[in-house]
Amino acid sequence: MSEKHIDQETGTETTGHEWDGIRELDNPLPRWWLWIFYACIAWSVVYWVLMPAWPAPPGMQGFTEGVVGNSERVNVAEDMQALQASRSEFFTRLDAAESYDAIESDPALFRFALAAGESNFANFCATCHGAGAQGFTGYPNLNDDVWLWGGSFNDIRTTLLYGIRSDHAETRYSQMPAYGADGLLSREQIRNVRDYVLSLSGGTGFDAAALSAGAEVFASQCATCHGDNGMGDRTQGAPDLTDAIWLYGGSPEQVENSIWRGPFGVMPAWEGRLDDPVITALTAYVYSLGGGEAETAAEGAAGE
Structure with missing residues (x-):
């Protein structure tokens, strides 16, 4: 020692x-x-x-429950029920709302709709469209005023309900042919129509003969959906080719690839997966991002 x-x-x-x-x-x-x-x-x-504290010995299930019988699972379930109850009035009012103006005219309901929409957007939409709804290649930017299927409140809600090319019976559906992969056009024809399409949105420096040949291909293969002037058709989800906004990229290589393979983007249908008031809140949130369009008279009447 x-x-x-x-x-x-x-x-x-x-x-x-x-x-x-x-x-x-x-x-x-x-x-x-x-x-x-x-x-x-x-x-x-x-x-x-x-309180609940000690797990059961190995080989046994359960734990010491404590003399007060506290359960955090029960507490959370009760808190969730109380939260839903506190929101039920607003969801009921959202369920009855038929337009963005009806929601916006009620300040409390409008604040609730945007908050609920933003929260659900983060949970269900941001993975594809981005946290700021800015989109990515193949996923639309929801902040601008460019809409494939229309940007009114009812249009956006319909898209959310039924999806795009989803498995819903009422889904919005269109299909651009895979002109190259399916052998519908030659590589030269695809490059000619690529140059013509790029010229529609202000592209320059293309060969005149290629543009002329591309215009002929466009008239015979593309104008049915995109229109003779290339400005698209929302009833078919056909994009406007004159605005220089490209869902799958606007470089010559990306446009050529789109013509070659025929993009087939899918948006899920949320009907049945989300409650109708939640879909309405999502619609209001997306509409409020800056690209929402006023309803036409026909759409307003359809919503009544």
Whole structure:
């Protein structure tokens, strides 16, 4: 056993530890610290008795439930029920709303709709469209005023309900042919019509002969959906080719690839997966992002 060492300056015994000539004093812990430590031990024993604490031994299931029978799962379920009850009035009013104006005219309902829409957008839509709804290649930007199937409140709600090329019976459906993959056009024809399409949106520097040949291909193969002037057709989801906004990229290579393979983007149908008031809230949120369009008279009458 090593001999005790007393520090000459303080008269306190050291722990026997020494580092580079420095010795550690063996001072007792402060009284207040010890009392707190003992109180924590006592409280832990009380907690073990009152609350669920100890898991069952290996090979057994369950845990000690505690004499008060507390269950965080039950607490969370009750809190969720209370939250739903507090929101039920707003969801009922959303369910009855038939237009964006009807929601916007009620400030409290409008704030609730945007908050609920933003929350559900983050849960169900941001994966594809981005947290800011800015979109990515193949996923539309929802902040602009370019809409394949229309940007009125009713148009957006219909898209959310039934999806695009989804498995819903009423889904919005269109299909661009895979002109290259299916051998409908030659590579030269595809490149000619690519140049012509790019010229419609302001592209320059193309060969005149290629543009002329591309215009002929466009008239025979593309105008049925995109229109003779290339401005698209929302009833078919055919994009406007004159605005220089490209869902699948606007470089010559990307446009050529789109013509070659015929893009087939799918948006899920949310009817049956989300409640109607939630879909209405999502519609209001997307509409409010900046690209929503006013309803036409026909659409307004259809919503009545």
